[in-house]
Amino acid sequence: MTEVATKAKRVTLGGLNAYYGDSHAVKGVDLEFAPNQVTAIIGPSGCGKSTLVRCVNRMHEELPGARATGSVRLDELDVYGPSIDVVSVRRTIGMVFQRPNPFPTMSIFDNVAAGLRLTGTRGVKLRERVERSLIGAGLWEEVKDRLDAPGISLSGGQQQRLCIARTLAVEPEVILMDEPASALDPIATLRIEELVEELKQRYTIVIVTHNMQQAARVADKTAFMLSGELVEIDSTERIFTTPSDSRTEEYVTGKFG
Amino acid sequence: MSELIHLSAVRRRRDMLMRGLLAAATALAVLPLALILYLLLKKGLGAWGASFFTTDPNGNFLGDPGGIKSAILGTLEIVGLATVIAVPLGIAVALYLVEIGRQGRFAGAVRYFVDVMTGVPSVVFGLFVYITLVLTGVGGGFAGWKGSVALGLLMLPIVTRSAEVVLLLVPDSLREAAIALGAPRWRVALRVVLPTALPGLVTGSLLAIARGAGETAPLLFTAAIVQGTSFNLGQRMNSLPAQIFNDVGQAQDRLVARAWGAALTLVLMILVLTLTARLAARRSRLA
Ligand SMILES: Nc1ncnc2c1ncn2[C@@H]1O[C@H](COP(=O)(O)OP(=O)(O)O)[C@@H](O)[C@H]1O
Numbered sequence: 001m002t003e004v005a006t007k008a009k010r011v012t013l014g015g016l017n018a019y020y021g022d023s024h025a026v027k028g029v030d031l032e033f034a035p036n037q038v039t040a041i042i043g044p045s046g047c048g049k050s051t052l053v054r055c056v057n058r059m060h061e062e063l064p065g066a067r068a069t070g071s072v073r074l075d076e077l078d079v080y081g082p083s084i085d086v087v088s089v090r091r092t093i094g095m096v097f098q099r100p101n102p103f104p105t106m107s108i109f110d111n112v113a114a115g116l117r118l119t120g121t122r123g124v125k126l127r128e129r130v131e132r133s134l135i136g137a138g139l140w141e142e143v144k145d146r147l148d149a150p151g152i153s154l155s156g157g158q159q160q161r162l163c164i165a166r167t168l169a170v171e172p173e174v175i176l177m178d179e180p181a182s183a184l185d186p187i188a189t190l191r192i193e194e195l196v197e198e199l200k201q202r203y204t205i206v207i208v209t210h211n212m213q214q215a216a217r218v219a220d221k222t223a224f225m226l227s228g229e230l231v232e233i234d235s236t237e238r239i240f241t242t243p244s245d246s247r248t249e250e251y252v253t254g255k256f257g
Numbered sequence: 258m259s260e261l262i263h264l265s266a267v268r269r270r271r272d273m274l275m276r277g278l279l280a281a282a283t284a285l286a287v288l289p290l291a292l293i294l295y296l297l298l299k300k301g302l303g304a305w306g307a308s309f310f311t312t313d314p315n316g317n318f319l320g321d322p323g324g325i326k327s328a329i330l331g332t333l334e335i336v337g338l339a340t341v342i343a344v345p346l347g348i349a350v351a352l353y354l355v356e357i358g359r360q361g362r363f364a365g366a367v368r369y370f371v372d373v374m375t376g377v378p379s380v381v382f383g384l385f386v387y388i389t390l391v392l393t394g395v396g397g398g399f400a401g402w403k404g405s406v407a408l409g410l411l412m413l414p415i416v417t418r419s420a421e422v423v424l425l426l427v428p429d430s431l432r433e434a435a436i437a438l439g440a441p442r443w444r445v446a447l448r449v450v451l452p453t454a455l456p457g458l459v460t461g462s463l464l465a466i467a468r469g470a471g472e473t474a475p476l477l478f479t480a481a482i483v484q485g486t487s488f489n490l491g492q493r494m495n496s497l498p499a500q501i502f503n504d505v506g507q508a509q510d511r512l513v514a515r516a517w518g519a520a521l522t523l524v525l526m527i528l529v530l531t532l533t534a535r536l537a538a539r540r541s542r543l544a
């Protein structure tokens with residue numbers, strides 16, 4: 001366990017812009033995600049939350065016509081720097097998606113090991129790493145007797161924790177979660193939220209959510225976005241009680257969105 | 258009110274008429290198919306004797322003309338090699354189109370070319386190989402492997418097209434998940450996309466093989482027609498379609514009967530392939 005600990009890093013966005021062709025989806029965002037904290041990003045649908053987090057691990061540029069400018073620093077290192085290997089960025093900054101997406105042809109074990117195999121990582125004790133990742137994702141007790149069962153035989157909530165285990169297995173320093181519980185039932189959602197609490201001991205966590213109660217429950221800091229711009233970021237408590245921008249207040253009190 | 262009733266009666270009659278016409282058209286279309294199957298079974302089964310599958314055609318003018326052993330084995334060998342050529346290549350091209358080329362101009366050109374290839378008559382592939390490989394005498398004249406090349410060229414666009422469709426069915430969310438783990442695109446294609454699409458790829462390939470196995474024209478000027486069994490793809494080689502073609506052209510009932518027996522054999526072989534393809538498709542996680 002110890003070698004993963006305290007690897008969390010600070011992520012700093014500087015003047016980040018993201019485009020889909022000519023459409024400007026993220027507009028000059030400056031933002032900081034502190035290590036061992038959960039930062040929630042809230043805002044109405046289409047305001048650019050997903051686009052923003054996808055810029056952090058350079059997934060955005062995978063889409064045809066999509067590009068990003070500005071900087072994303074991991075501690076001091078700019079992940080958009082000229083000598084940076086994109087693939088290493090994605091290993092360091094893990095991502096969990098809205099819909100659980102385990103690999104359908106792979107067993108539970110193979111799903112967790114997939115990251116290591118897909119990146120050609122050698123010299124890792126696979127069983128150990130898989131077990132530790134599943135423990136880290138709070139799934140070990142439920143699946144330890146059927147690691148050979150297909151990943152897609154699990155329930156939706158379990159599948160999402162399997163995807164989290166898969167992310168943990170490549171030992172990232174930052175974890176981005178894009179509405180990780182929005183496809184899950186309330187109980188499974190609660191499990192994910194508890195998990196996020198635990199994970200922040202070891203990682204920097206960014207969680208996109210359109211569920212404000214969820215942000216209030218799990219996040220230390222909350223950022224509010226609107227039409228591609230960052231309106232403000234502050235402690236979660238302040239965002240939900242005494243935000244400094246009137247638009248934030250209108251949004252969190254449910255006047256729009 | 259009465260006018261409304263009158264109208265609907267007219268409509269009902271028209272509906273009946275159209276239904277009747279469509280049913281008749283369907284029957285008309287199915288009739289030849291049923292006749293083919295009937296004749297095939299009746300005449301084909303009649304030709305199947307004890308030594309039908311175990312002897313080669315012997316060319317004797319009288320008596321037992323021999324069976325179709327060399328034709329069956331030849332078809333298996335020629336089509337086998339054609340599969341080894343066409344299936345990996347076709348799937349590789351499809352992988353390129355879906356995973357790398359995508360909407361690019363070169364991919365578009367390849368896609369168009371593949372479409373054109375699909376429409377090329379099979380005799381043209383035979384002619385092409387005849388001119389480039391047989392007439393030039395590469396490794397001798399007629400040869401089994403040259404038939405395989407002709408069939409492989411015929412099967413290639415079919416494999417590519419069907420594989421492309423199946424690969425496109427693989428959800429992007431899986432590619433995304435793999436890329437987000439730090440996997441390079443080629444590994445995503447080989448380790449995630451291919452296994453996920455596998456049942457569909459098997460189906461498409463089997464259908465292409467079935468298509469190739471039934472072709473006559475590409476074999477006539479490439480592998481030629483012989484009597485004896487050969488396991489050397491470098492020599493002339495018999496095949497079921499070529500044997501049928503040859504036998505039907507003879508003015509002897511016993512040879513025509515052998516053609517029916519061979520035809521039934523061929524149809525059954527293709528039926529097995531098609532059924533296997535269906536089974537593979539049913540096991541697909543994507544469909
Ligand atoms: N693949 C895409 N191509 C073009 N435009 C996109 C694409 N994805 C998102 N957008 C646009 O970018 C903006 C931000 O989208 P997104 O980041 O998904 O918002 P959110 O996650 O906050 O709902 C929206 O206006 C959306 O229409």
Ligand SMILES: [Mg+2]
Pocket residue numbers: 049050051178
């Ligand atoms: Mg989103």
